[in-house]
């Protein structure tokens with residue numbers, strides 16, 4: 007289990023540097039820069055004001071005085087082209103900016119928090135979309151202002167739904183990623199999760215959208231001025247097109263210059279957007295798992311060594327098309343009770359679908375929003391877990407309760423180096439400096455058996471093996487010194503030889519730190535290796551809880567016997583561990 011030697015760690019180049027490697031992007035940037043510079047430098051490049059009209063220059067040919075000639079009313083075409091560029095660039099920028107200012111935050115909050123805010127924002131967005139854009143802009147211009155910039159601000163509001171939908175969809179897909187859940191489990195708060203995991207994913211589609219909106223807005227603004235709207239003193243490419251059409255038979259070149267300017271600007275903006283998207287790369291979406299806090303009873307006083315107390319835990323989901331009442335729920339955890347003492351490992355075993363993960367997620371507060379969670383008691387170290395705020399849960403997760411997931415790769419954010427994913431939760435929970443967190447992270451990586459911690463620290467998740475990634479997650483889970491570790495089938499996704507090593511590591515960490523641990527598994531071999539007590543689950547209920555020796559020696563429940571029989575008959579022999587196994591009798 008080493009980082010592949012051939013996989014040199016690539017530099018995470020800055021966006022600009024990566025974009026500049028694309029010749030198309032460089033060409034587009036040059037074109038846009040020239041258009042912007044020429045518009046800004048208009049007073050230096052021409053002596054004529056854009057609305058200065060000289061009768062004798064009407065339809066004047068190209069000359070030294072008028073390099074692009076005169077238009078239908080004797081104005082200098084070059085001057086109007088340059089000053090018109092200002093109007094178009096400003097209009098495009100205003101519309102895109104307003105669309106993002108309105109749609110961006112709404113999409114972010116809606117996608118992240120969903121619920122009533124999402125419903126209300128969706129309703130407002132639908133109303134905006136139902137509004138006929140051109141008519142509204144015509145009315146605004148006719149009734150309120152002849153200023154094209156005002157029309158562009160209105161256009162920005164009208165285009166905001168596009169931004170809203172794009173950003174909301176991006177946020178919804180990424181907030182359901184396992185690594186976002188993992189960040190939550192490690193106790194990171196919403197603002198930090200949003201900044202680190204959500205915003206980077208939103209940037210790429212936003213850049214494309216911004217360039218498209220910019221281009222569309224330039225086209226619409228030209229259309230408005232082509233119709234004769236806007237102040238007469240406000241030079242624009244659309245007004246130039248209008249003048250060109252009026253004189254299309256006598257001087258068709260009047261159409262060429264504004265048409266060319268618009269085409270080049272819009273094309274450059276669109277191609278630049280594509281190039282930036284390519285430089286940013288795309289993101290994939292993965293498995294869905296969400297969480298929900300639920301209301302419940304206050305915690306009763308807990309014995310001093312008792313870490314976790316769960317009594318009467320019930321998790322249900324509304325059946326599709328059901329009435330929504332608890333009677334119509336599909337119950338997946340039904341009256342579960344369990345306890346974990348300091349330094350104790352509790353195995354939670356059962357067949358697939360028996361409710362083991364749902365029980366673990368209920369304790370972590372990571373169940374989906376639609377889950378109905380109730381319990382007579384669910385407390386950690388005397389603190390109630392049900393019905394508490396997300397802030398309180400965030401403070402607890404990572405620091406009080408650590409979590410080791412089943413699939414290591416999907417629980418690491420592919421966009422960030424491993425080191426940064428270890429350092430952030432430590433800085434937040436332990437209040438230590440970046441340097442201290444880095445040192446601690448390197449020590450932890452070494453402790454979990456990673457041979458070259460410096461190198462792995464700087465690696466991206468795709469550069470390490472599955473077993474290595476699981477070690478990284480174990481290091482992360484114990485990094486803030488939790489009292490309780492919840493491990494959900496931590497070795498299932500690993501190959502057999504690595505499974506034994508990872509189990510060995512978890513056991514030694516648990517013993518050395520005197521952590522309580524819940525080990526979710528369907529493997530009695532794992533139970534024998536590592537657990538002190540076992541709770542056997544069948545169809546959402548715990549049917550038997552006993553010391554591991556007792557379970558193997560004299561299982562009481564028929565289901566436990568059936569599970570043991572199926573495990574012991576012809577099951578593959580497990581690899582030997584470096585630490586001694588628990589003595590079990592069968």
Ligand SMILES: Nc1ncnc2c1ncn2[C@@H]1O[C@H](COP(=O)(O)OP(=O)(O)OP(=O)(O)O)[C@@H](O)[C@H]1O
Pocket residue numbers: 323336338356357358359360361362363364365374528
């Ligand atoms: N969001 C959900 N909506 C409805 N039912 C769900 C949802 N999530 C899980 N379930 C159901 O809950 C039951 C218990 O699932 P759980 O994941 O806890 O099983 P498990 O014992 O951990 O199995 P495995 O070992 O396969 O993970 C399953 O029948 C599953 O289909």
